[in-house]
Every structure is written in C-alpha cells, then in structure tokens.
Amino acid sequence: DAGVIQSPRHEVTEMGQEVTLRCKPISGHNSLFWYRQTMMRGLELLIYFNNNVPIDDSGMPEDRFSAKMPNASFSTLKIQPSEPRDSAVYFCASSFRLAPDTQYFGPGTRLTVL
Amino acid sequence: DQQVKQNSPSLSVQEGRISILNCDYTNSMFDYFLWYKKYPAEGPTFLISISSIKDKNEDGRFTVFLNKSAKHLSLHIVPSQPGDSAVYFCAASGTSYDKVIFGPGTSLSVIP
Numbered sequence: 001d002a003g004v005i006q007s008p009r010h011e012v013t014e015m016g017q018e019v020t021l022r023c024k025p026i027s028g029h030n031s032l033f034w035y036r037q038t039m040m041r042g043l044e045l046l047i048y049f050n051n052n053v054p055i056d057d058s059g060m061p062e063d064r065f066s067a068k069m070p071n072a073s074f075s076t077l078k079i080q081p082s083e084p085r086d087s088a089v090y091f092c093a094s095s096f097r098l099a100p101d102t103q104y105f106g107p108g109t110r111l112t113v114l
Numbered sequence: 115d116q117q118v119k120q121n122s123p124s125l126s127v128q129e130g131r132i133s134i135l136n137c138d139y140t141n142s143m144f145d146y147f148l149w150y151k152k153y154p155a156e157g158p159t160f161l162i163s164i165s166s167i168k169d170k171n172e173d174g175r176f177t178v179f180l181n182k183s184a185k186h187l188s189l190h191i192v193p194s195q196p197g198d199s200a201v202y203f204c205a206a207s208g209t210s211y212d213k214v215i216f217g218p219g220t221s222l223s224v225i226p
Contacts, residue, residue, distance in 0.1 A: 004157070035216075041218070042116075042203070042216055042217060042218030042219055043158070043203060043216035043218075043219070044216070045213060045214060045215070045216075048213075056213060091157050091158070093157070100146065100148055100160075100163075100205065100207050100214040101148060101160050101163045102160075103160065103214070104157075104159075105156075105157025105158050105159065106157050107155065107156055107157050108155075108156075108157055
C-alpha cells in the first residue's frame with residue numbers, strides 16, 4: 001500500500017498567488033482530514049470529510065481557504081490569495097472510520113509564501 | 115486558547131533511561147487521548163491511546179497514564195532508545211471521536 005500521497009512535497013510561491021495542495025487517501029478509507037502545522041499553533045485540524053462530504057470546516061482559518069473532495073480518491077486544499085502567514089506544513093490524513101487511532105498521515109506539503 | 119498543552123517543547127534523555135512526556139488538557143468533555151510520534155519530513159503516526167475509563171495503558175516500552183481529576187496524561191518510554199528521538203504529539207477527542215485536538219508537541223532527543 002502506498003499510503004497517503006500528497007503533492008507537491010514543497011511549494012514556494014509569492015504572496016497573492018493561488019496555491020493548490022493535493023491528496024490521495026488510502027484506498028478504502030472513507031474519511032479524509034486536512035491539518036496544518038505551524039510553530040506557533042502546532043497541529044490544527046482544518047477540515048474533514050466523510051464519504052466525500054465536508055463534515056466540519058470550522059478549522060478553516062479564512063475564506064481564502066477552500067477544500068474539495070470530488071471523489072473518494074482525491075482531495076484538494078486551495079488557498080487564494082496566499083499570504084506569508086499561510087506558510088506551514090499541511091498534512092492530509094485518511095481513515096476507514098471516524099476514529100483518531102485509525103488516521104494515517106501523508107508526508108505533508110511544506111508551503112512557503114514569500 | 116489551547117485545549118491540549120505540552121509545556122515542554124523539548125526533552126533530552128540518555129539511552130536506556132526513562133523518558134516522561136507530559137500533557138495537560140482543559141476540556142473535561144474529552145473522552146479519548148492519544149499520542150502520536152513524528153519523524154522529520156514524515157507525517158505523524160499513531161503510537162498509543164487511552165480511554166477515559168482507564169488510568170493506564172501499556173504497549174511494550176510505551177505506557178500512557180491518565181489522571182482525569184488533574185486533566186493530565188503522560189507518556190513513559192522505558193528504556194529509551196535513540197530511534198525514539200522524534201516529536202511527540204499529545205491529542206484528545208470527544209465521544210464522537212471525529213475531531214482530534216493536538217498539542218504543540220515535545221521534541222525528544224535520546225542521547226546514545
């Protein structure tokens with residue numbers, strides 16, 4: 001099993017640009033989570049989906065952030081326009097049920113906004 | 115306001131000794147507690163968990179203790195090994211188990 005796949009692994013962009021992060025969950029998993037890790041705030045849950053439907057997006061910081069899950073094997077997290085304070089590592093995780101000990105994390109995307 | 119706190123950003127321990135990582139939480143509705151381990155350039159991986167109905171859970175060298183009255187849990191690693199060097203996240207969730215709140219992490223260094 002390839003595990004959770006995230007792309008790109010690193011992204012450097014300039015302030016104001018649109019950024020799209022991608023995630024492919026583990027096959028058979030029906031829940032998908034997006035997290036953000038920063039030095040100041042640690043690991044924060046941004047949004048999660050169950051059976052491709054967004055369940056809780058209360059962690060999404062602003063309207064500049066949006067996430068979609070068009071099918072069971074793909075999700076995107078978009079930031080438009082990006083700002084320097086969005087610089088962080090973004091993790092995607094998937095699980096086969098809504099239980100935290102079953103979440104498998106991807107390797108993360110390190111985003112730098114200049 | 116952080117609901118899960120790890121007040122020690124870092125910890126150094128000699129190989130073979132005990133590592134104790136601490137975690138405090140503020141939300142009394144939390145029902146399930148977890149520890150995750152994270153190596154550089156990798157995502158966190160689940161390590162061990164404990165339900166609020168227990169006060170101890172053991173898995174090999176790893177033991178988690180829960181003190182509900184103090185809203186405190188700790189992770190003990192005995193004996194510590196250099197491969198245990200990583201960032202450890204404490205996390206908690208409610209009875210629905212869907213939303214997990216993470217602490218800021220503690221970086222453990224095990225010195226050979």
